[in-house]
Amino acid sequence: MSTGRHPAGAGDSVGVLTFFRLGLVVVAGEVVLEFIAVHEPVTTGGDHLEVINEIGSFITLDVPGPRVSRLRAQLRLPGFALGREAAGTLEVHNVGSPAVRFWGENDATSWPGGGTPRQQRFDKSLVPKGRMRSLRVVAKPDWWVGFVTVKVQIIYPSTTEASTKQIALRKRVLVVDPWALVVLGAVLVGVVVECLRRRRRLAARARRRGPSVPPRRAAQRRRPASRRAV
Secondary structure, X not given: OOOOOOOOOOOOOOOOOOOOOOOOOOOOEEEEEEEEEEEOOOOOOOOOOOOOEEEEEEEXXXXXXXXXXXXXXXXXXXXXXXXXOEEEEEEEEEOOOOOEEEEEEEEEEXXXXXXXXXXXXXXXXXXXXXXXXXXXXXXXXXXXXXXXXXXXXXXXXXXXXXXXEEEEEEEEEEEEOHHHHHHHHHHHHHHHHHHHHHHHHXXXXXXXXXXXXXXXXHHHHHHHHHHHHO
């Protein structure tokens, strides 16, 4: 495949004929071509040319025929998250022979509450052979403290574009907002302070009443006085 310059005027278009060689054995899959368009201003005199803009893009060529696509996905999420949301990464590895385009979504539910799942869609991404794509996965509970269940689905073509394969991953995470710990600490401090105040009030009442006399000793003191009276 060769490179070169193909100038085009304002409002004009240029067709470029490209030849490339795939080799003796052509494996069904996708071939990615890259091109860069450079915009150079027209100058006169001894001024130097300066590149003011470059546009890069990719062209995907689909080689017809059966293909053996295979992806492997791994969801990296902790079991406990201290914050307002649980954030992790989804790693998609291409362990097959051709390049693969995949897409999918993340359906996150929360307990308690959260009957309707929150969707996070993954746009189509191209994974070349032997490469990996990393995607960010986010799940947020409805309350300050809650369990979130992350259900990830990855879809990609199988042997042809008409048939697809699916990878399903699931992870449950306990999410605790820092403000929940602050509120819990304040409640515990209030309970301890109230218990101490109550003990002090009970002790003050006991001191005002004086020492209490057991009932048996009081009866023994009363009996001799009743005999003398008789």
